[in-house]
Amino acid sequence: MRGSIIVISAPSGAGKSTLVKRLLAALPGLRFSVSCTTRPPRPGEKNARDYFFVTRERFQRMIAAEEFVEWADVFGHLYGTSRRQLRAAQEAGKDILLDSDVQGHRQVRKKLPEAVSIFVLPPSFRELVRRLRARHSDTPDVIERRLRDARKEIRHWPEYDYLVVNDRLPQAVQALRAAVEAARVRRQTQQERARYICRTFGG
Amino acid sequence: MRGSIIVISAPSGAGKSTLVKRLLAALPGLRFSVSCTTRPPRPGEKNARDYFFVTRERFQRMIAAEEFVEWADVFGHLYGTSRRQLRAAQEAGKDILLDSDVQGHRQVRKKLPEAVSIFVLPPSFRELVRRLRARHSDTPDVIERRLRDARKEIRHWPEYDYLVVNDRLPQAVQALRAAVEAARVRRQTQQERARYICRTFGG
Numbered sequence: 239m240r241g242s243i244i245v246i247s248a249p250s251g252a253g254k255s256t257l258v259k260r261l262l263a264a265l266p267g268l269r270f271s272v273s274c275t276t277r278p279p280r281p282g283e284k285n286a287r288d289y290f291f292v293t294r295e296r297f298q299r300m301i302a303a304e305e306f307v308e309w310a311d312v313f314g315h316l317y318g319t320s321r322r323q324l325r326a327a328q329e330a331g332k333d334i335l336l337d338s339d340v341q342g343h344r345q346v347r348k349k350l351p352e353a354v355s356i357f358v359l360p361p362s363f364r365e366l367v368r369r370l371r372a373r374h375s376d377t378p379d380v381i382e383r384r385l386r387d388a389r390k391e392i393r394h395w396p397e398y399d400y401l402v403v404n405d406r407l408p409q410a411v412q413a414l415r416a417a418v419e420a421a422r423v424r425r426q427t428q429q430e431r432a433r434y435i436c437r438t439f440g441g
Numbered sequence: 442m443r444g445s446i447i448v449i450s451a452p453s454g455a456g457k458s459t460l461v462k463r464l465l466a467a468l469p470g471l472r473f474s475v476s477c478t479t480r481p482p483r484p485g486e487k488n489a490r491d492y493f494f495v496t497r498e499r500f501q502r503m504i505a506a507e508e509f510v511e512w513a514d515v516f517g518h519l520y521g522t523s524r525r526q527l528r529a530a531q532e533a534g535k536d537i538l539l540d541s542d543v544q545g546h547r548q549v550r551k552k553l554p555e556a557v558s559i560f561v562l563p564p565s566f567r568e569l570v571r572r573l574r575a576r577h578s579d580t581p582d583v584i585e586r587r588l589r590d591a592r593k594e595i596r597h598w599p600e601y602d603y604l605v606v607n608d609r610l611p612q613a614v615q616a617l618r619a620a621v622e623a624a625r626v627r628r629q630t631q632q633e634r635a636r637y638i639c640r641t642f643g644g
Contacts, residue, residue, distance in 0.1 A: 356626075363641040389642045400623065401631035403638070413626045419619030420603065423559075428604035435606070438566040439592045 239431065241267070241333040242421040243324060243350055245343050246414075248358035249388030251370040253404045257358060258337060260411045261418070268418060269327055271336045274300065277315035290320070308338060308345035321349070333418060340394040347397070354421045356414060357398035360388075361405045442634065444470070444536040445624040446527060446553055448546050449617075451561035452591030454573040456607045460561060461540065463614045464621070471621060472530055474539045477503065480518035493523070511541060511548035524552070536621055543597040550600070557624045559617060560601035563591075564608045 248254035262268055274290040276297050285291050292300075297316045300306060309318030319336060327334050336353075338346060346353055360366040366388060370381045395401055400417045404410040421427060451457035465471055477493040479500050488494050495503075500519045503509060512521030522539060530537050539556075541549060549556055563569040569591060573584045598604055603620045607613040624630060 359635060359638050362638060363643070392639055392642055395635045395639070396628065396632075398628060400626045401628055401635050402626050403631070403634060413622065416619045416622030417626060419616065420623035423603045423605050423616045423620060425599065425601060425604055428606070429599075431606060432562060432598045432604050435562050435565060436595055436598070439595055440566070 239331055239422070239427065241328040241331050242418070242424075242427060243328070243334050243336060243346070243353040244268075244418055244421060245336045245338050245346050245353050245355040246358065247338055247340055247343050247355070247391070247394075247398070248404075249360065249366070249391045250384040251366050251373075251388065252358045252360045253369070253407070253410070254337070254358050256407065257402075257404060257410055257414060258335065260407070261414045262335065264411065264415055265333070265418060267331070268333045268335055271319055271324065271327075271334050273317050273319055274306075275315060275317045277317075290323075307349045308336075308342040310339075310342060319346070324350075333421065335418075340391050340397070343394075343397065352426055354400070354417065354424075355398045356400040356402055356417055357395050358410070359392060359395065359401060359403045361403055442534055442625070442630065444531040444534050445621070445627075445630060446531070446537050446539060446549070446556040447471075447621055447624060448539045448541050448549050448556050448558040449561065450541055450543055450546050450558070450594070450597075450601070451607075452563065452569070452594045453587040454569050454576075454591065455561045455563045456572070456610070456613070457540070457561050459610065460605075460607060460613055460617060461538065463610070464617045465538065467614065467618055468536070468621060470534070471536045471538055474522055474527065474530075474537050476520050476522055477509075478518060478520045480520075493526075510552045511539075511545040513542075513545060522549070527553075536624065538621075543594050543600070546597075546600065555629055557603070557620065557627075558601045559603040559605055559620055560598050561613070562595065562598065562604060562606045564606055 262270055272290060274292050274297060276292060276294045279291050301309060305320055305322060306318040307321045307324060309316060324334055336346065343355055370376060370384055402410050402413045449457065465473055475489065475493060477495050477500060479495060479497045482494050504512060508523055508525065509521040510524045510527060512519060527537055539549065546558055573579060573587055605613050605616045
């Protein structure tokens with residue numbers, strides 16, 4: 239059976255990274271999508287595990303060949319998700335988790351309408367402020383920018399299939415897990431098998 | 442949060458009863474819908490637990506008042522699912538499981554388009570024959586009729602949201618569970634909450 243493509247988006251501070259880590263640990267059939275990037279590797283980063291590190295020339299040839307289901311320029315570095323790589327994992331029966339912002343999600347949905355998408359919401363603005371401050375890693379300016387971005391991003395919830403409020407972590411992980419597992423038995427995923435079964439009935 | 446309505450259908454012998462029992466045991470928030478019927482109670486059956494036992498006159502007034510989301514005449518007895526009862530359970534935050542045949546499912550989808558539906562398939566015709574024979578409860582004639590009905594029913598799989606092949610029981614139960622749990626975080630179910638959260642952002 240072909241795997242599903244799951245896109246997950248969330249405003250900064252909603253707890254997406256932790257959720258994704260827990261989800262991948264809970265579902266062995268789920269793989270995190272490895273992006274291509276023109277940014278140089280940081281110490282400890284490994285090619286094909288963290289990113290596919292490619293030259294800008296190669297990246298631009300891939301854009302021209304419509305090889306990306308989504309790509310973006312982030313502070314001068316290019317990041318993208320290769321369609322060929324997604325297909326290969328799907329054909330191997332793996333579900334693929336794609337971490338995208340709302341723009342990336344839009345691009346993916348246009349190119350892969352069968353993708354399942356999940357938006358993670360914080361329980362409230364006040365709680366998002368509290369979480370961003372509790373990190374102690376960002377300056378007040380950066381926190382301000384993240385909150386401004388969050389305000390814009392959360393307006394995109396109507397574009398997603400599932401909305402998971404990250405109020406209590408175990409419940410949120412369980413909800414994500416259900417969405418991924420349910421994707422495996424959606425009609426769209428199971429139709430080949432259903433047709434096969436119907437043929438055994440002579441129908 | 443309002444509960445979801447889950448409709449489950451399957452050809453006879455696909456193992457629906459066992460699946461439903463396991464599913465209800467696994468999910469405390471899920472309730473089995475209690476139907477109204479004009480059939481007299483059998484020994485041991487309790488009103489409001491097994492069925493709501495009503496007179497034919499009352500049932501027909503309920504039909505006239507469009508009180509049923511689906512109803513059928515089965516060998517001269519009337520069976521139906523009351524809309525009011527579904528709503529009450531939903532408002533109490535309970536998910537409701539409705540056991541319906543393909544005709545019932547059609548009626549429910551027309552009246553409650555937000556319902557989630559699951560079709561349970563046997564792995565193959567041959568396996569269905571094997572299971573029906575292994576029951577030792579039906580005569581060859583009855584088995585023949587069940588197989589004829591099954592052949593017609595399975596053609597309706599394209600009308601359902603989820604297709605669960607009951608090959609191995611624990612996996613099938615897990616798939617049903619995922620579909621029910623995912624229904625709780627669908628955009629359609631969460632939109633009130635999402636709007637509330639957006640308002641806390643001043644959006």
